[in-house]
Amino acid sequence: MPDRKTVRPSRRVLIAGGAVLAAALALAGAGAAGLLSGHGHSAAGHSDGLRHTGVDASAGSCGTGWHDPRPGTQVFDVHNTSSVPVEVYLKDASSGAVYGEVEGLGPGTTRALRVTIASGSYAFGCFPDDAASVTGPTVRVPSGGDGSGSSGKSDSSGESGSSGPAAVPVSQHDLIPPTLSYQKWVTGRMGSLVGAARQLDTAVRADDPARARKAWLTAHLDYERLGAAYGTFGDADAAINGTTAGLAGGVHDKDFTGFHRIEYGLWHGESATALRPFADRLVKDVVALRTDWRQARMDPLDLGLRAHEILENTVQFELTGRTDYGSGSNLATARANLDGTRVVLSRLRPVLSGRYPGLKTLDAELDRTQAVLDRQEHGGHWTAPARLGRAEREKVNAAVSGLVERLADIAALCDVRRSS
Numbered sequence: 309m310p311d312r313k314t315v316r317p318s319r320r321v322l323i324a325g326g327a328v329l330a331a332a333l334a335l336a337g338a339g340a341a342g343l344l345s346g347h348g349h350s351a352a353g354h355s356d357g358l359r360h361t362g363v364d365a366s367a368g369s370c371g372t373g374w375h376d377p378r379p380g381t382q383v384f385d386v387h388n389t390s391s392v393p394v395e396v397y398l399k400d401a402s403s404g405a406v407y408g409e410v411e412g413l414g415p416g417t418t419r420a421l422r423v424t425i426a427s428g429s430y431a432f433g434c435f436p437d438d439a440a441s442v443t444g445p446t447v448r449v450p451s452g453g454d455g456s457g458s459s460g461k462s463d464s465s466g467e468s469g470s471s472g473p474a475a476v477p478v479s480q481h482d483l484i485p486p487t488l489s490y491q492k493w494v495t496g497r498m499g500s501l502v503g504a505a506r507q508l509d510t511a512v513r514a515d516d517p518a519r520a521r522k523a524w525l526t527a528h529l530d531y532e533r534l535g536a537a538y539g540t541f542g543d544a545d546a547a548i549n550g551t552t553a554g555l556a557g558g559v560h561d562k563d564f565t566g567f568h569r570i571e572y573g574l575w576h577g578e579s580a581t582a583l584r585p586f587a588d589r590l591v592k593d594v595v596a597l598r599t600d601w602r603q604a605r606m607d608p609l610d611l612g613l614r615a616h617e618i619l620e621n622t623v624q625f626e627l628t629g630r631t632d633y634g635s636g637s638n639l640a641t642a643r644a645n646l647d648g649t650r651v652v653l654s655r656l657r658p659v660l661s662g663r664y665p666g667l668k669t670l671d672a673e674l675d676r677t678q679a680v681l682d683r684q685e686h687g688g689h690w691t692a693p694a695r696l697g698r699a700e701r702e703k704v705n706a707a708v709s710g711l712v713e714r715l716a717d718i719a720a721l722c723d724v725r726r727s728s
Contacts, residue, residue, distance in 0.1 A: 358383050358422070363432060363444075365413060366390035371432030371444020379426050379449050386410050386432075387418040394436045395726065396421070397477075401429035401446045405474035406725070426470050427451040435726045475663040477725040483608035486655035491606055493651060494537050498598040501530045505594045508570070512587040515580035522688070524574055525637055528567045531594075532641050535621075535648035536614035540606045544597045548590065551631055559633070565589055568633045575634025612659075612722020615652045616715040618645050623708055629693045636692030642708065643681045649715070650674060656722065664721055666714070673711050680707040 354360050359382040363373040366389045374384070386396050396410040398421065407430075408423040432444040504527035511520035531549060538545045548566045555561035559572050565586060573583045622645045625631045626638040653660075653670075660667060680703050684691040696704065 354383070356383065360385055362387060362418075364389050365394050365396045365410070365432070365434050367434065367436055367439060367442050370396075370434035370442040371447070374432075374447050377430075377447050377449045379451065381422070381424040384421040384423070385418050386413060386421050388413045388415055390436060391415050392437045392439070394434050396435070397433040397725070398423055398425075399431060399433055400474060401431045403476060405476050407474045409725070425449055441726060473665055475721060478612075478659060478663070478722050480608055480724050482659050483611055483722065483724070486659060487606050487608040487611050490536060490611060490652065490655045491604070493655075494534055495601060497530070497534060498594075498601060501527065501534075502591070502594050502598055504530050505591045509584075509587040509591050512570070512580055512583050517574060520583075521574050521635070524567070524570060525635065525640060527590075528571075528637070529640060529644040531567065532644040533648045533651070535618040535645055536611060536652045537601075537606065539610055539614075540601075540604050541597060544593060544600065547593050548597065551633075566593065568631065571635050572633040609724055611652060612656060613719045615649060615656060615722070616712065616719035618649045618652070619708060619712045619715060621645075623705075623712055627693055627705060627708060632692065632694075636695070637690050638693050639681055639684045639704070640690040642704075643678070643685075646674070646678055646681065653718070656718065659722065660718065664717065666717065670714055670718075673707075673714055677707040677711045680704055 359378065359380070361374055361382065362385045363371055365371075365386050369389060384398065388394050392415060394413050396413060398407045398409070399405060400407070407425060408421050410419050410421050413419055427449050429446050429448050431446045433441060434444065435441045504523065508520060508523040508527045511523045514520075528549075538549075541548075546566075549568065550564070550566055551568055552558050552561065552564055555564055557564070559569070567590065569586050570583060570590065572578075573586065622642045626642045626645070629638055631641070632638050653674075657667070664670075684696070684700070684704070691700075693701070693704075
């Protein structure tokens with residue numbers, strides 16, 4: 309996964325629309341970033357047809373203003389009355405499970421937080437920058453009514469139904485065991501990567517293009533399956549799997565090395581003599597990576613992000629063919645990236661279980677995407693994205709892109725939130 313920078317996305321704007329996003333702590337509800345009027349009131353009649361309640365968010369008045377509480381889908385117009393930015397959570401008063409959040413609320417500004425709550429006890433938590441957190445007063449929401457004004461309906465029992473999904477925030481401590489487990493898995497894969505690189509070097513030296521191309525694909529896919537670790541690989545990633553992006557000399561630039569430089573040569577008729585230095589260097593680089601990895605330490609905060617980012621980058625680089633230097637193997641890479649994503653999710657499963665209700669649906673989408681990609685493999689050869697028919701291209705794009713959207717929930721859920 310070459311030339312990619314880690315950008316931690318805003319937790320409130322990861323995906324548009326749906327219960328899946330709600331499962332990631334109702335982030336869409338905090339995504340309405342425009343300034344709102346009407347702070348300090350509770351009434352229906354807004355253009356969205358929902359009940360609005362103005363609440364304060366500051367160390368001295370966190371959560372004040374929530375009068376006449378009612379269950380159902382509603383909007384809190386959260387207003388920061390302090391002089392510093394603040395994060396605000398609406399949480400279950402006893403368990404601490406978060407129903408919705410507002411991130412980076414600036415001084416003097418108001419933002420909408422849309423949530424669905426049932427009867428129960430709730431409280432706002434306010435987390436000012438560079439200051440201790442404050443928990444507002446506990447508010448008991450009674451049964452009956454749905455909180456949506458005159459347009460709302462309750463069921464025959466007078467109850468408003470269940471609350472929207474909520475989850476207990478993930479701590480850094482929660483992420484340490486899965487991160488250590490993933491690092492151990494990568495360590496176990498390094499030997500295979502080194503062996504595959506050596507086989508590629510041997511095939512290049514033997515001046516056997518057919519064998520070298522096969523060995524190249526095997527080695528490259530071994531590397532791509534390590535997708536969650538590339539940020540920890542540092543400069544080694546650019547040397548091993550970099551592209552021509554930013555290189556003035558393009559494919560002939562002296563700094564263009566690694567898998568893609570060898571790929572270009574193998575599929576553009578370069579001689580074994582020309583390719584041997586690159587094959588030799590690749591072996592040296594992956595051996596050095598194996599040695600350095602023993603001392604590397606992954607940031608636990610990155611693991612959940614990688615669960616989403618691997619396939620997000622696949623959409624950007626592989627499905628578009630941007631990293632194709634002649635082999636046409638982008639969909640094979642996408643398939644390897646899917647394998648890498650599964651490994652990350654397997655390590656995160658203890659964290660997600662009980663927090664993310666969509667695990668079964670996610671597993672089904674992973675299987676469906678795998679099947680779509682596997683149909684593009686024919687006897688060891690993969691259809692290049694540019695050669696896909698329209699119908700197949702749409703299936704591939706829809707499957708991978710849909711999975712990326714769902715995986716954004718995982719990144720949001722595993723983003724460590726302040727607890728004090």
